[in-house]
Amino acid sequence: MDWVLSFVEVIRSFGAPYINHHRKLEDYMNELRGNVNSLNSRKRDLELKMEAEDRCGKKMKKEVENWVKDVEKVGNEVKNIEEKFLSVSFWSRGHLGSLVCQNIEKVNKIYQQGSFSDGVAVDGPPQIGLPLSTTNPEGQIDVRTRIWEYLMGDGVPMIGVCGMGGIGKTTLMKHINDQLSKETEKFDIVMWITVSKESNIFKLQKDIAEFLKLQSLPDNELQRAARLKNYLEGRRYALILDDVWEQFSLLDVGIPDPTLSMGRKVVLTSRLADVCRCMDCVVVEVQPLSKNGSMNLFLNAVGLSVGQYQNLKDIIDKVVDQCRGLPLSIVTIAGSMKGVDDICEWRNALAELENRVKSVKEWDIKIFEQLKFSYDRLNDPNIKNCFLHCSLYPEDFVIARHGLIEDWIDEGLLGLGTKEAMHDRGQSILNKLEDFFLLERATSPSYGIHEGVKMHDVLRDMALYIAGHQFMVKAGMQLKELPSEQEWTVSVEKVSLMQNSKLIKIPPHISPKWPHLSTLILQNCGLKSIPESFFKHMAGLKVLDLSDNHFLEYLPNSISNLNTLNALILVGCWQLKYMPSLVELTALRKLNLLCTGIKKVPHGIEMLENLRDLRMQSTALKGVPVEILPRICHLQCLMIGKTLVKGEEVGQLRKLEWVSCSFSSMQEFKKYAECTQGQWPTSFTFQVGPLVDWDTNLLFSPNFKKIEKEVMFTDSEIGKCDDRVVPHDLRSLTIAKIDDFKCLNNMPLFRKATDLKKCQIRDCGRMKCVVDLSLSSCDILHDIEVLYLCRLRNLREVVRVGVRVAVENECTSHAPTPPAIFSSLRTLDLSCCSKIKKLFPVELLQGLQNLEEIKVFECEEMEEIIVASEENHKGEGTTFILPKLKKLLLIELPKLKSICSAGLMIPANSLQTLTIVRCPELKRIPLSLPLVENGKPSPPPSLQEIFVGPRARWESVEWDQPDAKDVVSPFVRYLI
Incomplete structure (x- = not known):
């Protein structure tokens, strides 16, 4: 019995709460389940409300969105608790009971937060469609008029715009799309969706949901259709489906039947009139351009002067005739003849065109032969191959310019030389392909591509026609398994299966016989593993791209035998932890392991004497073993981000042009600087000191169009180093988590950093001012364009002007304010600085003439943004300040009383x-709106939106300018 008594004493020692948790675990679990059910019911009610608001064109509030995420997160936590409850031991019951009680409180708290008495949504943007920049289509006036009448009338709900590839269907409908986007009284929304040959119902649903910004679409196709149908049911919409190849059911996608409502219109564009007829469309056929329209389009594209045209008129007439009124042929052929005024060259071009068209019969191939004329005029085989390479991407895919150039480098299409020279060569080729109208400029902001290109689908078909059996391209076709062996040809040289995210498995023992294969692209295929036998018969493989296979955990050892491999690309393979030996890959020039899970540097990397480009970034990879980097001495690009390296070893890499790495201390950085002897890389991003837990640009791929020159210091030795440590052309400086860092004055490190454009200071606990003019001037601030100040808990002022003293009855200062201390500043971002009360004194305004954006966020004591003392404006009239201000963001400032003192106003002419x-x-x-002729205020032409909240508080705020509030009211969006 002694052990029983001892046990009881042990239990008592834990206290009454522990005993209750142990004894009442089942009761607590039942309470938690009931509370979670109530929480989920409230979540469903809110979702129903949101659906109703959606139909009225409103958007979910950010706080509601965050609340839904909290509900989902706590739901997952409760599921884990349920699993623990099923197997809880006697000894663990008390601990689990305590955890259950904590979650009961958490669930109750989230439930209370979900009342949202002010509503769940805010007004959506007024724009009903997405403007698509395009040229005004030449000719086709009758067709445009007919389509427009159908759209504006009530009799025709489904319209099919048909015509051969390259006839101008897409250009025509882009123009109509932009017109429809202005018809706010006719439609609530105008949607443009590119369908393409490789599309299916699932992808179409996804594209429509992305356009509508619908989140969390279900995985089940029927449920997705129901969600889309529910969203669109109460709306008046025009839906343009571009490049449709097969008949499909609108209802299967989730598109309500347009025949049942006057407010719905669906337009298809297709090369196949039968597809449109089968979908009950009224067919509108786009005809080739007239002779006049063809000539106008050709002359605009070729850029000949009137005098030149008169000399070549007869030949040009015949060249244009060969284009058969096809706009794509016209602009492509014209582009290839741009700048040519030699009559012999024109005669030769005409002869080539006539011979091509006579030699073929099928219409598609006839078009290809017309377009191939421009391809042949590229002359340089490498440029031709650069163009053909673009067909390896999916149809209608926007390709990032710098990423495409990297691909060309990997393929060996840009020759050898420095990285900078190869990128310059690549940009030049891209410009030429655009000038020949073989590629067009494009963007895809949702994927972060702001500078990209794309191929017209007919030109892509033409490229694949030229490549023939040498290319096997099944990109973006939603494949679930590899193409059948009947589709494999021994002669294939390039295989692209990219963007097939459901191709998760390659069957074991499969071994494609591709002895001539040089390029294999399996990017974003959802692969989980690759069998050992897969690479057995690919002895000539040079480029292997396995990027963005997020679940790929290891590579087969057979990769070690690919001794002709030039580029191995594994960026974005997050789960990848194991790399086979690289000893035999002596031809390897590029190894990209960015954003992977590798824990150590791959075995044999020091043997890769030809390696020019090494990119490794993994949270598990802490450092590079000594003596490895000096052995791969030809590196031009080294991207290892937060992985620690030795300064002297990096400094020995004399050919480095782009480098991103971290040094453990200022001492290591000094060693690196000494080794470079002032010859800094073209582009660099360094972290110096203890690693911090937030990211800079260290993870991102180099973009040689935008050179980075950035250093981040987290080392407290920063004040002891002179300016020889930092490159004079430094552009971006970050100082973080250095408690004894007080201000930028008297910092020898930065005295000669005359190109500094961006300065960021974060988490420096003792900093009271950024610059103290009572000590000295701070020249590096003259050229600063962007200033970020974050979590400086003791910051009192950005600029300390100086202590004022009386000299001969005059008020003067030890440190008069330099007139242009912030003369280049465009963006000021101040966040989470809890003690600062005033942002800028008015004396500094003469140096803020270029300030375009001010953001002040979560500064608890902030009272005033621009401060003027009484003597500054005593007896004076209104003074206008910040003439170029475009964006003003003031968020979570509980004590803010004014934006600027009385007598000061900000002109809103540029306000966005x-x-x-x-x-x-x-x-x-205190914003001054521009005035119209009658002296009344009007909205600035640049004004886009005004976000305010809460609504009741905003309505009590007054504008200095009469009638201003009413004038801007159409732009106001209420957030809370």
Whole structure:
């Protein structure tokens, strides 16, 4: 019995709460389940409300969106608790009971937060469609008029715009799309969706949901259709489906039957009239251009002067005739003849065109032969191959310019030389392909591509026609398994299966016989593993791209035998932890392991004497073993981000042009600087000191169009180093988590950093001012364009002007304010600085003439943005300040009383965005709107949106300018 008594004493020692948790675990679990059910019911009610708001064109509030995420997160936590409850031991019951009680409180708290008495949505943007920049289509006036009448009338709900590839269907409908986007009284929304040959119902649903910004679409096709149908049911919409190849059911996708409502229109464009007829469309056929229209389009594209045209008129007439009124042929052929005024060359071009068209019969191939004329005029085989390479991407895919150039480098299409020279060569080729109208400029902001190109689908078909059996391209076709062996040809040289995210498995023992294969692209295929036998018969493989296979954990050892491999690309393979030996890959020039899970440097990397480009970034990879980097001495690009390296070893890499790495201390950075002897890389991003837990640009791929020159210091030795450590052309400086860092004055390190454009200071606990003019001037601030200040808990002022003293009855200062201390500043971002009360004194305004954006966020004590003393404006009239201001964001400032002192106003002529949220003490808006002829204020032409909240607080705020609030009211969006 002694052990029983001892046990009881042990239990008592834990205290009554522990005993209760142990004894009442089942009761607590039942309570938790009930509370979670109530929480999920409230979540479903809110979702129903949101669906109703969606139909009225409103958007979910950010706080509601965050609340839904909290519900989902706590739901997952409760599931884990349920699993623990099923197998809980006697000894663990008390601990689990305590955890259950904590989650009961958490669930109750989230439930209370989900009341949202002010509503769940805010007004959506007024724009009903997405403007698509395009040229005004030449000719086709009758067709445009007919389509427009059908769209504006009530009799025709489904319209099919048909015609051969390259006839101008897409250009025509882009023009109509932009017109429809202005018809706010006719439609609530105008959607443009590119369908393409490789599309299916699932992808079409995904594209429509992305366009509508619908989140969390279900995985089940029927449920997805129901969600889309529910969203669109109450709306008036025009839906343009571009490049349709097969008949499909609108209802299967989730598109309500347009025949049942006057407010719905669906337009298809297709090369196949039968597809449109089968989908009950009224067919509108796009005809070739007239002789006049063809000639106008050709002359605009070729750029000949009137005098030149008169000399070549007869030949040009015949060249244009050969184009048969096909706009794509016209602009492509014209582009290839741009700048040519030699009559012999024109005669030769005409002869080539006539011979091509006579030699073929099928219409598609006839078009290809016309377009191939421009391809042949590229002359240089490498440029031709650069063009053909673009067909390896999916149809209608926007390709990032710098990424495409990297691909060309990997393929060996840009020759050898420095990285910078190869990128310059690549840009030149891209410009030429655009000038020949073989590629067009494009962007895809949702994928972060702001500078890209794409191929017209007919030109892509033409490229694949030229490549023939040498290319096997099944990109973006939603494949679930590899193509059948009947589709494999021994002669194939390039295989692209990219963007097939459901191709998760390659069967074991499969071994494609591709002895001539040089390029294999399996990017973003969802692969989980690759069998050992897969690479057995690919002895000539040079480029292997396995990027963005997020679940790929290891590579087969057979990769070690690919001794002709030039580029191995594994960026974005997050789960990849194992790399086979690289000893035999002596031809390897590029190894990209960015954003992988590798824990150590791959075996044999020091043997890769030809390696020019090494990119490794993994949270598990802490450092590079000594003596490895000096052995791969030809590196031009080294990207290892937060992985620590020795300064002297990196400094020995004399050919480095782009480098991103981290040094453990200022001492290591000094060693690197000494080794370079002032010869800094073209582009660099360094972290110096202890690693911090937030990211800079260290993870991103180099973009040689935008050179980075950035250093981040987290080392407290920063004040002891002179300017020889930092490159004079430094552009971006970050100082983070250095408690004894006080201000930028008297920092020898930066005295000669005359190109500094961006300065970021974060988490420096003892900093009270950024620059102290009572000590000295700070020249590096003259050229600063962007200033970020974050979590400086003791910051009192950005600029300390100086201590004022009386000299001969005059008020003067030890340090008069330099007139242009911030003369180049465009963006000021101040966040989470809890003690600062005033942002800028008015004395500094003469140096803020270029300030375009001010953001002040979560500064608890902030009272005033621009401060003027009484003597500054005593007896004076209104003074206008910040003449170029475009964006003003004031968020979570509980004590903010004014934006600027009385007598000061900000001209709003350039204003684009105004955001004032949770600033309860703010009573006036000192913005001066432009005036029209009658002296009344009008909205600035640049004004886009005004975000405010809460609504009741905003309505009590007054503008200094009469009638201003009413004038801007159409631009106001309420956030809370």
